Amino acid sequence: MTRDAAGEDGLAEWQRLSPWAIGLTLMTTGVSLAREHLPLLLAAGAGLAVSDRVGLREALLGGGLLLVVALLLSLLYYRRFRFRFDADALVIQKGLFVHREFKVAAGHVQQTSVQQPAWMRPLGVVQWEVETLAGEAASISLPGIRCELAEALEARLGGAASRSGPTTTADEPPAPLERFAITPGALVLHGLTSRSLMVIAALLSPLVRPLERWLHDRLPQLDLWAWLPASPPLAVGLGLVAALAALMLLAVLAAWWRFHGYVLRDDGERQVQMSGLLHRRSLTLTLRRLQVVEWVQTGPGRALGRGYLVCHQFGAMAGGEVAEARRFLVPGLTAARADTLVPSLWPGRGASPSLTAPLQRVAGLYRRVLFLRLLLAMVAGLGLLAGVAGDGLAGLPAWSPGPVLMGLVALAAGLAHLRWRSLGWACRGDWLRVRHGLWGRRTSLFPAAHLLSLRVQQSWLQRRRGVVTLRLYLASGRLSLPFVEERVALALANRLLASVEGEATA
Amino acid sequence: MTHTNVPLDPERLPRLEEAPLTPVSPRLAPCQALQQLWRWWLLAVLARLVPLSEPPVADWQGRLAVGIAVLGLAMAVLAWFEARRRAYGLREHDLCYRRGLWVRRTQVLPLVRLQHVETLSTPLERAFGLVRLTCFTAGGRGADLVLEGLPAARAEAVKQHLLARLEAEPAAPEEQAP
Numbered sequence: 001m002t003r004d005a006a007g008e009d010g011l012a013e014w015q016r017l018s019p020w021a022i023g024l025t026l027m028t029t030g031v032s033l034a035r036e037h038l039p040l041l042l043a044a045g046a047g048l049a050v051s052d053r054v055g056l057r058e059a060l061l062g063g064g065l066l067l068v069v070a071l072l073l074s075l076l077y078y079r080r081f082r083f084r085f086d087a088d089a090l091v092i093q094k095g096l097f098v099h100r101e102f103k104v105a106a107g108h109v110q111q112t113s114v115q116q117p118a119w120m121r122p123l124g125v126v127q128w129e130v131e132t133l134a135g136e137a138a139s140i141s142l143p144g145i146r147c148e149l150a151e152a153l154e155a156r157l158g159g160a161a162s163r164s165g166p167t168t169t170a171d172e173p174p175a176p177l178e179r180f181a182i183t184p185g186a187l188v189l190h191g192l193t194s195r196s197l198m199v200i201a202a203l204l205s206p207l208v209r210p211l212e213r214w215l216h217d218r219l220p221q222l223d224l225w226a227w228l229p230a231s232p233p234l235a236v237g238l239g240l241v242a243a244l245a246a247l248m249l250l251a252v253l254a255a256w257w258r259f260h261g262y263v264l265r266d267d268g269e270r271q272v273q274m275s276g277l278l279h280r281r282s283l284t285l286t287l288r289r290l291q292v293v294e295w296v297q298t299g300p301g302r303a304l305g306r307g308y309l310v311c312h313q314f315g316a317m318a319g320g321e322v323a324e325a326r327r328f329l330v331p332g333l334t335a336a337r338a339d340t341l342v343p344s345l346w347p348g349r350g351a352s353p354s355l356t357a358p359l360q361r362v363a364g365l366y367r368r369v370l371f372l373r374l375l376l377a378m379v380a381g382l383g384l385l386a387g388v389a390g391d392g393l394a395g396l397p398a399w400s401p402g403p404v405l406m407g408l409v410a411l412a413a414g415l416a417h418l419r420w421r422s423l424g425w426a427c428r429g430d431w432l433r434v435r436h437g438l439w440g441r442r443t444s445l446f447p448a449a450h451l452l453s454l455r456v457q458q459s460w461l462q463r464r465r466g467v468v469t470l471r472l473y474l475a476s477g478r479l480s481l482p483f484v485e486e487r488v489a490l491a492l493a494n495r496l497l498a499s500v501e502g503e504a505t506a
Numbered sequence: 507m508t509h510t511n512v513p514l515d516p517e518r519l520p521r522l523e524e525a526p527l528t529p530v531s532p533r534l535a536p537c538q539a540l541q542q543l544w545r546w547w548l549l550a551v552l553a554r555l556v557p558l559s560e561p562p563v564a565d566w567q568g569r570l571a572v573g574i575a576v577l578g579l580a581m582a583v584l585a586w587f588e589a590r591r592r593a594y595g596l597r598e599h600d601l602c603y604r605r606g607l608w609v610r611r612t613q614v615l616p617l618v619r620l621q622h623v624e625t626l627s628t629p630l631e632r633a634f635g636l637v638r639l640t641c642f643t644a645g646g647r648g649a650d651l652v653l654e655g656l657p658a659a660r661a662e663a664v665k666q667h668l669l670a671r672l673e674a675e676p677a678a679p680e681e682q683a684p
Contacts, residue, residue: 494521501616
């Protein structure tokens, strides 16, 4: 895009949010406040107590007054919010009581996001968000702009980023190439194998006690006994299967909600993904900012041969798997499909190694250390349990501790072996791969030059046995390689440090 | 996007294990020991003064406080020895910091990853004439390397060297602002 063409989009002049943004700001703030405080007011009965104390009419009047104040504040916020492009920097001025000005250099953008919930579609407005090298914590949002303006911003940022990059592209960039589109079957499999199942189970867990109480009170009156099997274990088993089926259904629905119609497009130096059933979402990833690609397979995912890719950039927020949902994901992939996609995420870097290629294992001593740690933890747990149970265990036969201890030893040995086997690493060319995880596995792939810093760590035992723990600090977090032979670990550390320096001076 | 991939000879790479390290100031040892004593003895005083009415626990309150104080003394001795073993090294392309007594840790921060540097000191550190040098990188959630135990003049010199290096370093192609 040339400078003249860039000027035609009108972004050099101050732009405002869509007038609908006033209503949207009110609605999103109201929904957010209600979500945070309504359960407290309703559950604790504080709302009823307040309305009883001041009277319903007065409470409604107070609410109306608050609404008018909120409307006036939203109007003021709308008037103060403006943005424009100054050369290749997006300038945003906003603030209700404190005026703030933000400048986002196009070359420092690592991700943009466009979201359009269903109720925004008839209005033709979207929520637009930009994330810079400072990460999610410093992302800036334009809450409610016209679709055409969002497209112009994306085009302008893309064009400016290309100009500021190390190479220049042709005058007219090629049309985006579709890299991946999810099929309904893959979407269902992603729902079944993603971590949504666990997240939904955790979210619904507070409802278990009220449900149990309700069943206890109501079940005798509902005359369901005729429908239930006579055998109690069978009834419990069927109940568990029904609960699991319900969770699986919810997880599949969540996958459909988030990833319906998922398409990944290659737009030169950027990758664009679009998805969402009612809440449409478009994410644009600047490939020059990509730091680490992670291939994630949960336990069920390994059984069904499915996984997903997570693209990590600078400044990822803490929050583990919940925060991961906000990242640039490519869901519902087989390992072979993931292998074909990864090179397109690192253009110009040559062939990346296969995500599933064999890895080097850490020293066997790690397995023994894990075994001892697990065994000690299990014996301590069992001792604690026995202490709590007290006389309740008096009825057990005298020979029972023997088989229990044998079982614990076998369990600890099995777990230690599996955990040792799951951990692996490989350094091929200028690429490093690290895999970890017992049931679910995560394989991180990154160019060695993307290392931020490293730590070589040695305990007293490790010094005696000639092994070290190597900790690698990356933009996406920390990776650990425990109990690597000292000579190998130091050679790897020296090589990584040389790669970082070599790439910076290249 | 261009990329070169020149093969490296592992035998000719600079060796981390051979990096010359300089011990930090010997004044860090008493400073760390006092810090440990202050923390643990505060805990001991709290353990002694918390009003407990239950007879078995109340009877042991004094002994618990003494136990914590003795543990604090042991921790202070360990902190003294640990501080004496700390060392740092400033090489052409990276900054190294070694610490730890039982578990020895060597942190290496390539200077091309450095974004900004700051110095800070607590009142106790100022009393010993010590300054802490904190280094931050782009992707880190906090400080990536904290170099404790530098005399104020040395810390300032290292900081100025790092800042000069930051200014002189041409930004990597991918980090160039428009």
